[in-house]
Amino acid sequence: EIVLAQSPGTLSLSPGERATLSCRASQSVSSNQVVWYQQKPGQPPRLLIYGASSRATGIPDRFSGSGSGTDFTLTISRLEPEDFAVYYCQQYGRSPTFGQGTKVEIK
């Protein structure tokens, strides 16, 4: 099983600031199998980024993804009030797994 470790666990930032979220895999993952989701309380996860760097339909361009091999990053260039949420990375191999999440909270 591929284990995904997300860091930091919590990110305290102000609106307008840049957020950088990390996801490290226990073994190399194909970039076309790396996904990022946003989840708000009481809601299902929302697809943000797939293929490590492709934005899903309707996702603003302040969200971007990058990385390869074992290290992947989600960047939010300028935080909007609606961006404060929990973010999960995921690898979609034969047995998909998720990271434990990074909470982006208002400072």
Place this chain on the structure above:
Amino acid sequence: QVQLQQWGAGLLKPSETLSLTCAVSGGSLSGYYWTWIRQPPGKGLEWMGEINHSGSTNYSPSLTSRATVSIDTSKKQLSLRLTSVTAADTAVYYCARGVIAVAARFDSWGQGTPITVSS
């Protein structure tokens, strides 16, 4: 746009069987993997298993012996059965559509069904 609507009994006793159903509307079953994912209270997401329109299944190694995912193509519904539940199975359960062509992802999700296991 595809929509997933799910339902099932929300309160179970230990050793009982969990049964959930997810109805798919606005899209085809073909070409996708239909998936169950759960989230314990305050915790992260766990992939449980998946099925395609032909009935081919894959399961999480930690659940293989207890979980069964099935599909009724005539009703456009998928189902999850989880036997011998314990308190550790308390979670919100989601159905989701898995896209595996080109770049894999879960692009549509059900609303979630909270399940509590308690004596």
